[in-house]
Amino acid sequence: MKLPRDFYARPCLDVARALVGKHLVHRAKGARRVRSGRIVEVEAYVHEEDQACHARFGRTPRASLLFGPPGHAYVFLIYGMYDCFNVVCEPEHSPAAVLVRAVEPDPGVDGRTDGPGKLCRALGITRALNGADLTGAQIWLEDRGEPAPRLAATPRIGVDYAGEWALKPWRFVDADSAFLSRRLK
DNA sequence: CAAATGATAGGC
DNA sequence: CCTATCATTTGT
Numbered sequence: 001m002k003l004p005r006d007f008y009a010r011p012c013l014d015v016a017r018a019l020v021g022k023h024l025v026h027r028a029k030g031a032r033r034v035r036s037g038r039i040v041e042v043e044a045y046v047h048e049e050d051q052a053c054h055a056r057f058g059r060t061p062r063a064s065l066l067f068g069p070p071g072h073a074y075v076f077l078i079y080g081m082y083d084c085f086n087v088v089c090e091p092e093h094s095p096a097a098v099l100v101r102a103v104e105p106d107p108g109v110d111g112r113t114d115g116p117g118k119l120c121r122a123l124g125i126t127r128a129l130n131g132a133d134l135t136g137a138q139i140w141l142e143d144r145g146e147p148a149p150r151l152a153a154t155p156r157i158g159v160d161y162a163g164e165w166a167l168k169p170w171r172f173v174d175a176d177s178a179f180l181s182r183r184l185k
Numbered sequence: 186c187a188a189a190t191g192a193t194a195g196g197c
Numbered sequence: 198c199c200t201a202t203c204a205t206t207t208g209t
């Protein structure tokens with residue numbers, strides 16, 4: 001079942017934990033098949049005070065989506081060549097998002113999906129989807145009724161510049177997955 | 186370990 | 198305007 005808007009209108013850390021084990025599904029415009037994967041790794045980015053969050057500079061043009069209503073895609077370009085897919089959560093005016101860092105590819109998906117840039121490439125997710133409604137027909141998340149995974153939490157990857165915020169254990173993974181962007185310690 | 190590659194934000 | 202930086206990936 002497709003996750004409803006209510007799912008996203010909760011505290012970011014709750015949404016992040018709940019997303020592990022759900023499936024990210026993309027139907028490219030005009031495509032007859034979807035490309036999807038089971039989420040095994042996410043990170044939470046929580047409010048302006050979180051010095052790793054794009055909302056730390058306030059409501060800039062790029063970050064404005066984070067301040068908008070929940071249940072929308074936030075896709076940005078990183079290092080000039082990779083897209084990163086995020087889910088906007090929490091009520092309007094409360095900037096927060098969950099970055100999807102790795103999925104286990106569902107059948108029919110080509111290419112690796114064990115990293116935020118790689119999964120976007122393999123699923124065909126680009127900045128054209130920035131702002132897309134996740135309750136729509138283009139891109140969404142769904143619960144396939146599978147058992148909840150065993151979760152582990154670690155600090156977030158690649159945010160060393162964020163000082164004490166870099167130490168928060170806000171990366172959540174399926175501890176039993178072989179498709180993580182990095183091994184668990 | 187360093188290159189690739191371009192949008193973004195803050196500073197001047 | 199100018200440029201350092203960046204929620205990464207890949208190859209040496």
